[in-house]
Amino acid sequence: MDNSTLQSLDDIFLEYAENSLPNRPQTGVLYKASLPSNFTGVNVSIIRLRRGSFWRRGGNFSGFYMPPRIFSLPIFTRLDMVFSNLGNLSSDYYNVPNHTLVAPIVGFNVYGSRNSTGKFSNLTTPMTKVNLTLFGSPILVQFPNFSPIQNQKAKCVVFYLNGTIEMTNMTMQDMCAVKDQGHFSIVVPYTPRVPRGPKGKKERGQLWKWWVFGFAIGVSGLLLFGFIIFTIVRVFRRRKVEKMEREAERNEGLQATNVGQSRMPFATVVRTQPTIENDYYP
Incomplete structure (x- = not known):
């Protein structure tokens, strides 16, 4: 004025x-x-x-x-x-x-x-x-x-x-x-306000799309990270089992044989020979 x-x-x-x-x-x-x-x-x-x-x-x-x-x-x-x-x-x-x-x-x-x-x-x-x-x-x-x-x-x-x-x-x-x-x-x-007309609605719609896209990327990344962790743990456990099997094979007293896809121990059959308790024959 x-x-x-x-x-x-x-x-x-x-x-x-x-x-x-x-x-x-x-x-x-x-x-x-x-x-x-x-x-x-x-x-x-x-x-x-x-x-x-x-x-x-x-x-x-x-x-x-x-x-x-x-x-x-x-x-x-x-x-x-x-x-x-x-x-x-x-x-x-x-x-x-x-x-x-x-x-x-x-x-x-x-x-x-x-x-x-x-x-x-x-x-x-x-x-x-x-x-x-x-x-x-x-x-x-x-x-x-x-x-x-x-x-x-x-x-x-x-x-x-x-x-x-x-x-x-x-x-x-x-x-x-x-x-x-x-x-x-x-x-x-002075701080300008966000417009409330069609332009403002368009900007809010774009902002919503970017938010959904970011959320999807985040979830996908989280799932991928979980899968990687699961795979690493599984490989680690498998290697640990294989190591234990190798140690058992080196220290086992029984022989082993393959049955199907599994390796199982077995003992050699030894038949006990009969022994005559004395030399007396009827």
């Missing part, structure tokens, strides 16, 4: 936020803005701060951890800080080429307060946006409902009004460190 549209969006949020302030807003209290139905899911809030207190103490507002020593110029006694969370409408307004948003677009803008005692009296007077200069630590941005993504390199992204985009690494606390007001999110490299 072009920069003029994004600037107009910030102006709309500022208008609704200012109109949501009570007649005598308390300093340091966060007020939620009422938005029209076409911004369902978007959250906008506003807080009024004393400039001197903000410089000395900083603050923790709506997920933004602001350190002390943030200088604002031009100088106003009080500052109006507007926070926004685009929620499920984030991708309708912001995008990063070749990347996917994994967190909502959040942002804040700081303006000089028109009236430090209550609602501003002249709504036609344009709000003055102040410039921020950090003399201490950076501002830390925490994103709601965000958890680190495994195996993906998440990056912080900063959207500038001039249309440029800057990406930086996240902090150890899974937050983004920024140096100025603006709009921020977290992105990961």
